[in-house]
Amino acid sequence: MATRxxxxxxxxxxxxxxxxxxxxxxxxLAAILVMLVMKGAGxxxxxxxxxxxxxxxxxxGGFAHAIVGTLMMVGLACLIGIPIGIGIGIFLAEFGGGxxxxxxxxxxxxxxGTPSIVLGIFAWTxxxxxxxxxxxxxxxxxxxxxxxxxxxRTTEEMVRLVPNSLREAALALGYPxxxxxxxxxxxxxxxxxxxGCLVAMSRVAGETAPLLFTALGNQFxxxxxxxxxxxxxxxxxxxxxxxxxxxxRQAWAGALVLILLVLVLGLGARLVTRGRQRQx
Amino acid sequence: MTASPVTxxxxxxxxxxxxxxxxxxxxxxxxVYRAVLTGLALLLPLLLxxxxxxxxxxxxxxxxxxxxxxxxxxxxxxxxGRFGALPLIFGTLYSSLVAMVIAVxLALGVAIFLAEFAPRxxxxxxxxxxxxxAAIPSVIYGLWGIFVLLPLLRDTLWPVVRxxxxxLPIFRGTFYGPxxxxxxxxxxxxxLPYVAAVSREVLLAVPAAQREAALALGATxxxxxxxxxxxxxxxxxxxxxxxxxxxxxxxTMAVTMVIGNRHEVSASLVEPGYTIAAAIANEFAEAVxxxxxxxLFYAGLVLFVVTVAVNAVARLLIWRVARGSAAGSAAI
Numbered sequence: 001m002a003t004r005x006x007x008x009x010x011x012x013x014x015x016x017x018x019x020x021x022x023x024x025x026x027x028x029l030a031a032i033l034v035m036l037v038m039k040g041a042g043x044x045x046x047x048x049x050x051x052x053x054x055x056x057x058x059x060x061g062g063f064a065h066a067i068v069g070t071l072m073m074v075g076l077a078c079l080i081g082i083p084i085g086i087g088i089g090i091f092l093a094e095f096g097g098g099x100x101x102x103x104x105x106x107x108x109x110x111x112x113g114t115p116s117i118v119l120g121i122f123a124w125t126x127x128x129x130x131x132x133x134x135x136x137x138x139x140x141x142x143x144x145x146x147x148x149x150x151x152x153r154t155t156e157e158m159v160r161l162v163p164n165s166l167r168e169a170a171l172a173l174g175y176p177x178x179x180x181x182x183x184x185x186x187x188x189x190x191x192x193x194x195x196g197c198l199v200a201m202s203r204v205a206g207e208t209a210p211l212l213f214t215a216l217g218n219q220f221x222x223x224x225x226x227x228x229x230x231x232x233x234x235x236x237x238x239x240x241x242x243x244x245x246x247x248x249r250q251a252w253a254g255a256l257v258l259i260l261l262v263l264v265l266g267l268g269a270r271l272v273t274r275g276r277q278r279q280x
Numbered sequence: 281m282t283a284s285p286v287t288x289x290x291x292x293x294x295x296x297x298x299x300x301x302x303x304x305x306x307x308x309x310x311x312v313y314r315a316v317l318t319g320l321a322l323l324l325p326l327l328l329x330x331x332x333x334x335x336x337x338x339x340x341x342x343x344x345x346x347x348x349x350x351x352x353x354x355x356x357x358x359x360x361g362r363f364g365a366l367p368l369i370f371g372t373l374y375s376s377l378v379a380m381v382i383a384v385x386l387a388l389g390v391a392i393f394l395a396e397f398a399p400r401x402x403x404x405x406x407x408x409x410x411x412x413x414a415a416i417p418s419v420i421y422g423l424w425g426i427f428v429l430l431p432l433l434r435d436t437l438w439p440v441v442r443x444x445x446x447x448l449p450i451f452r453g454t455f456y457g458p459x460x461x462x463x464x465x466x467x468x469x470x471x472l473p474y475v476a477a478v479s480r481e482v483l484l485a486v487p488a489a490q491r492e493a494a495l496a497l498g499a500t501x502x503x504x505x506x507x508x509x510x511x512x513x514x515x516x517x518x519x520x521x522x523x524x525x526x527x528x529x530x531x532t533m534a535v536t537m538v539i540g541n542r543h544e545v546s547a548s549l550v551e552p553g554y555t556i557a558a559a560i561a562n563e564f565a566e567a568v569x570x571x572x573x574x575x576l577f578y579a580g581l582v583l584f585v586v587t588v589a590v591n592a593v594a595r596l597l598i599w600r601v602a603r604g605s606a607a608g609s610a611a612i
Contacts (some may be wrong), residue, residue, distance in 0.1 A: 007500055007503065008500060010500075010502060011500035011501060011502035011503065014502045014506075015397050015501070015502060017389060018389045018390070018392045018393035018396075018397050019393060019397070020389075021385070021386050021387075021388075021389025021390050021393060022389065022390050022393045022394070022398070022406055022410075024386060025386055025387075025389075025390045025410055025413070025472055025473075025476065026406070026409050026410065026413075028413065028469045029409060029412055029413050029416075031424070031428065032416060032420065032421070032424050035424060035427075035428055036420070036424075039427075084320055084323060087316070087317055087320035087321075088317075088320050088321045088323070088324060090317055091317035091318060091320060091321040092321070094317070095314060095317060095318065096321075100318070100321065100322075101321075103325055104321045104322075104324050104325060106592075106595065107324045107325045107328050108324055109591065109595050110328065110588055110591055110592065110595075111324065111327075111328065112591075113523070113526045113527070113530075113587055113588070113590075113591030113594075114331075114530070114584065114587060114588065114591075115529070115530025115531070115532065115557055115583060115584075115587055116530075116532065117530070117532045117557050117560050117561060117580070117583075118331075118335075118530070118580055118583060118584045118587075119331075121335070121338075121560065121564065121576075121577065121580050122330075122331045122334060122335075124564075125334040125338060126334070134565075145327065148324070149324065152324070176307040176309050176310055177307075177310045177313070178307075178309045178310050178312070178313030178314075179309070181313065182313075202415060203415075205417075206415075206416075206417025206418070206419070206420070207417070207418075208417070208418060208419040208532075208533045209418070209532040209533055209557070209561055212561055212564065212565060213564045213565040216565065233417055233419045233533075236419050236420070236423060237419050237422070237533060237537075240419070240422065240423045240426055240427075240537065241426070241537060248427070251423055252423070252427075255419070255420045255423050258417060258419075258420065259416065259417070259420060262415055262416070262417060263412075263415070266412075266415050
C-alpha cells in the first residue's frame with residue numbers, strides 16, 4: 001500500500017510531467033518559427049517578390065512566379081471545391097440523416113485521411129495522363145480534391161448550429177424549403193462557412209506532394225493553366241534539397257512567405273469566428 | 281439528428297401521413313434543390329470509387345508481373361525492370377513506429393495537461409499553439425529538418441549519446457544524418473498535434489461526475505486521471521493514436537527530405553531508409569518505363585488501402601466515444 005506521501009509525490013511528479021510534455025510539444029514550433037524569421041527575413045527583398053528564378057550562376061532572382069502560381073492554383077481549387085464542398089455540407093446537415101448521409105460523411109473523413117500524394121497520382125491519371133502534359137489545371141484539381149471534404153464537414157457543422165426556429169419562421173412566412181435553406185440558413189451560418197473555407201485554403205496552400213507531378217513546377221513566370229506552373233511549396237522543396245547556398249537561402253525566404261500566407265489565412269478564419277461570437 | 285426540420289418533422293403533432301401530404305404540396309424548387317444537393321453529395325463516394333479503380337488499373341501490369349512477391353523482395357531496379365517494395369513498406373512502418381513511440385506519450389501528456397491540469401488561463405493559448413503545429417506545411421518541416429534537425433542530431437547529440445547506445449542493434453551503423461531516426465522525429469512532431477487534439481476532446485467528453493466520484497473517494501487528481509478518466513476514454517484515445525498513425529504512414533514531403541531515400545531494409549535507426557510516399561514523390565515524375573510507373577502505382581495502392589483501413593478503424597473508435605462529428609473533425 002502506497003503511503004499518502006508517495007501518492008502525493010507521484011501525483012505531483014506526473015502533473016509536472018504533463019507540464020513538461022506541453023512545453024516539449026511547443027518547443028519545435030518556437031524553434032521552427034524562430035529559424036524561419038532568422039534565416040528567411042535576410043533573404044527577403046524587393047526582387048524576391050517581383051522577379052522569377054534566374055539561371056544558375058547568377059545571383060538574385062525571386063519567387064514571384066511561385067507566389068503567383070500558388071495564388072492561382074489555390075484560387076482554382078477554391079473555384080472548383082468550395083461550391084461543391086458547401087453543397088455537400090448543406091446536404092449532410094439538412095438531408096444527411098439517412099444511410100447516404102452516413103456514407104458521405106464517412107467517405108469525407110476517409111478522404112481527409114488519404115495521403116495527399118495518393119490524391120496527386122489520382123489527379124495525374126485524370127488530367128495529366130490523358131492530356132499528355134503537366135498542367136496547373138491538374139494541380140488545382142488535386143488541391144480541390146483535398147479541399148472539398150474539409151469544406152463539406154465544417155459547413156455541415158455550421159449549418160447544424162442554425163436554430164430550428166429560424167427555419168420554422170421562414171417556412172411559416174411561406175418561403176419554400178429551398179429558399180429557406182439557401183437564403184436564411186446559409187446566410188446565418190455564413191461566417192462559420194467562410195471560416196471553414198479559410199481553414200481549408202490555408203491547409204491546401206501549403207500542400208506540396210499533390211503538385212509534384214501535376215503542376216510539376218516551373219522556373220519561369222507562367223499564368224497559363226494548361227502549362228506547368230510554379231508553386232511556393234514546390235519551389236521551397238526544390239531549393240531546399242538543391243546543393244547551392246543561394247538556393248537554400250531563398251528556400252528559407254520562400255518558407256517564411258509560405259508560412260505567413262498559411263498563418264494569415266488561419267488567423268483570418270479565427271477573426272471571422274470571433275466577430276461572430278461577439279455578435280451573438 | 282434524423283429529423284431535420286427542413287426535411288422531416290416541423291411539428292410533432294402531425295402524423296407521418298400529414299407530413300407526406302405537406303411534402304406533396306411543396307414547390308418544385310424543393311425537389312430540384314434536394315436533387316442537386318444529393319447529386320453533389322454522391323460525387324464524393326463516386327470520386328473515392330474512381331480513385332480506387334484508377335489505382336488498381338494503373339497498378340495492374342505490376343500486380344500481374346510481381347504478385348505478392350512485390351511485398352517480399354528488395355530489389356528496386358528501374359533499368360532492369362525488377363521491383364520489390366519490401367524496403368518501402370518496411371521503411372514506412374518503421375519510421376511511423378518510431379514516430380508513434382515518441383509522439384504518443386507526449387501527446388497524451390499534452391492532452392491530459394490541457395483537459396485536466398492546466399490553469400484555465402493557459403488552456404486556450406497552449407491549445408492554439410499546439411494546433412498551430414498542425415498548420416505548418418510539411419515542406420517547412422522538411423526544410424527545418426534538413427538544416428536544423430539533421431546537423432543537431434549528427435554533430436551535437438549523436439557524439440554524446442553514441443557510446444551509451446552503440447551496443448544496441450538499432451543504433452548500429454554510421455550516422456550521416458538522413459536516417460529513419462530523423463524521419464521518425466520529424467513525423468512525431470507532425471503527428472503530435474492530431475493525437476493531442478483528439479485525445480483532449482475525448483478526455484473533455486468524460487463526464488465530470490466520474491472525476492468527482494474518484495476525488496470523493498480520496499484519490500489524488502493524478503489518480504483520478506489515471507484510474508478513472510483515462511480508462512473511461514480509452515477507446516477514443518486508441519482511436520486518436522490510430523488516426524495519428526494514419527497521418528504518419530502517408531506523410532510525404534518532410535520524410536522524403538530527411539529519411540535518406542535508400543532502397544534497403546535495415547533495422548538500424550541511424551541508417552537511411554525509404555517510404556512508399558517518398559518513393560512516389562521522388563520517382564513518379566521521372567519514371568523510366570511504364571512498368572516502373574505501374575510499380576509506383578502498386579505501392580501507392582498499398583499505401584491507400586492501408587491508410588483507408590487505419591482511418592476507418594480510427595473513425596469508428598472515435599465516433600463511438602464522441603457521437604456525431606465533433607471530436608473527429610474539429611481537430612482536423
